[in-house]
Structures are given as C-alpha cells and as structure tokens.
Amino acid sequence: MTAAVVKTSDGWALEAGVLVLADKGVACIDEFDKMSTDDRRALHEAMEQQTVSIAKAGIVATLNARTSILAAANPKFGRYLISRELSENIDLPSTILSRFDLIFILIDEPDKIRDSEQASYILGLHTKTIKPEPPFPPDFLRKYIQYAREHIIPTWTKEAAEKIKEFYIKMRESSKSADEESFERSPIAITARQLEALVRLAEAHARMLLKETVDIEDAEFAIELMRYSLSQVGRDPTSGKIDIDIVSTGVS
Structure with missing residues (x-):
C-alpha cells in the first residue's frame, strides 16, 4: 500500500x-x-x-x-444497520475515518423502479442488447483532471471565504447548550479539520470547472457536500444533532 x-x-x-x-x-x-x-x-x-x-x-x-x-x-455485518452508529458498522479505526474529507453511506433499499432499471441494464449487457457508452472517453477524463490539478490554481473571492466562515461559525454555535454545565456533554458539530476540508472541496469544485477564482457557487457546493456527509455519518441518534466525535473518536 x-x-x-x-x-x-x-x-x-x-x-x-x-x-x-x-x-x-x-x-x-x-x-x-x-x-x-x-x-x-x-x-x-x-x-x-x-x-x-x-x-x-x-x-x-x-x-x-x-x-x-x-x-x-464493506459494512461489518454485510449490510449497513441504520440502528447502529458508524463505528459499529465499519471495521476501521476512527483515526483513519476522521482523515477523510467526506464519508458517504450507500444503503441497499428495495426500490421497484430503480431495481427494474438496474436489472434491465445488467441483463442488457449479457444479452448484448445494450452497448454502454461513457459520457466522456476515459483518456479525455484523465487528461482533463491532470490539466485541472496542475494548471488551475484558483484564488478566493472575499464572498466565498465569508460564506465558508459563516457556515463554520454557525455549525460551531449550534453545539452550544442552553447552560454552561451541559456544554461539556454537548456534541461538537464541526472542527477545524472539517473547515480545511471545506477549503479543499471548494477549490476542487473551482478547478473542475477550470475557474480562476473560488466564488460563492464553489463555496455553496462544498457546504452542501459537507452537510450531507455529516448528516449521514455524524448524527447523534439520541439528540438528533450533528456530533463530529462519532467520526473522530467513534463515540458520541
């Protein structure tokens, strides 16, 4: 490795x-x-x-x-159990999980329309009635990504930076309890590590579009990605609040 x-x-x-x-x-x-x-x-x-x-x-x-x-x-039990926390479902230490900017849970839920489309596609491949064509040739995608990573170095607009800062502070504020005594037991919604991840995500979105600046659109895209990821893996089942400790330490 x-x-x-x-x-x-x-x-x-x-x-x-x-x-x-x-x-x-x-x-x-x-x-x-x-x-x-x-x-x-x-x-x-x-x-x-x-x-x-x-x-x-x-x-x-x-x-x-x-x-x-x-x-x-893969989930530890073969299938992700929504009733259990992230650390119980995934056989990976929290010290590694917390180093990922984004974590997404893919849950296999029966859906008649989606299952029918999936079955038709797979059977079509085997019966040669479907010839898959990627939206972009793999070679083009490799060159595009390489160019974006090496040649596009976007600078931040004041508005984009303020948007990220506003989201970070708002999430931190949501961690506060009504009184100081219960604050020690309150879940922390986000840390500086997620702030750094937001910066990387916003810059990556700007690079993907070959933009010279990171603007509001890029900041909002990064925020929505982070918000969705945290809602999947960082929600405390008892309080319903986002608790980043579930990812960083394995406990809430």
Whole structure:
C-alpha cells in the first residue's frame, strides 16, 4: 500500500506502493476494511503528512504520497444497520475515518423502479442488447483532471471565504447548550479539520470547472457536500444533532 523493502540479487531495494505511485494523482482502493494492521499504521502518515517513511534493512527514506484517496469499504455485518452508529458498522479505526474529507453511506433499499432499471441494464449487457457508452472517453477524463490539478490554481473571492466562515461559525454555535454545565456533554458539530476540508472541496469544485477564482457557487457546493456527509455519518441518534466525535473518536 505504501512502500516496502524487497530482497534482490544485489541486496535490498525499495519498492514503492500504491500511494507513492499515485503521487499527485488519485488512488482508488476497494475492500478498504480488509487492510492489514501494518498498512493501516502506514496510512496515518500518508493521509496526514502526504509522505511515506520507511526504515528497513539499512534503507531509510521518505517518499512523497501527495495522493487523493477514494476508498470503498464493506459494512461489518454485510449490510449497513441504520440502528447502529458508524463505528459499529465499519471495521476501521476512527483515526483513519476522521482523515477523510467526506464519508458517504450507500444503503441497499428495495426500490421497484430503480431495481427494474438496474436489472434491465445488467441483463442488457449479457444479452448484448445494450452497448454502454461513457459520457466522456476515459483518456479525455484523465487528461482533463491532470490539466485541472496542475494548471488551475484558483484564488478566493472575499464572498466565498465569508460564506465558508459563516457556515463554520454557525455549525460551531449550534453545539452550544442552553447552560454552561451541559456544554461539556454537548456534541461538537464541526472542527477545524472539517473547515480545511471545506477549503479543499471548494477549490476542487473551482478547478473542475477550470475557474480562476473560488466564488460563492464553489463555496455553496462544498457546504452542501459537507452537510450531507455529516448528516449521514455524524448524527447523534439520541439528540438528533450533528456530533463530529462519532467520526473522530467513534463515540458520541
């Protein structure tokens, strides 16, 4: 996943893992919950510091891992149980979960129309009656994303920055209780880590549209994404309030 030292005919050699090879790119990782303990430990540095350090067999090195991670994991019980909290459903430590800017829960709920469309599509592929055509060729998408990441560096408008600040302060204010004694037990809706995520999301939206500035539209898009993600994974089942501790510590 990160890096390893392998035996060669001449001695030992450093072998880059997925996150290092995807430096300045995107690493898509499936079965994220099946990682080994060593990989989980190494991921902490990669996700927080954007580097991978290794010291084995006389080889000491620090490699760049400036990688965006898109991960998919399976629920611990085979199906996500809405009646249980995030930490009970996902077999991943909160120290890793809290490092993701966004977390979305995909729940398999029966829906006659959607299920019919899905079945028709899958059967159409097997019976050759449907030929899937992506909206954009994969090669075009790769070039577009690469260009946006490398050449588009948007600057912030005052209005966009104020919009993000206003949302952050409002969410923090919602954590306050009616009296100071109960404040210690009140859920915290958002922290500085989510504020940094909002900045990244707004800038990413501007880059996607090849814009030179981050404006109100980008700020509102980032806020809606964050709001939706928090409503899925950070809502306290007892109070109904957003509690970021559910993600960051695994308890509310």
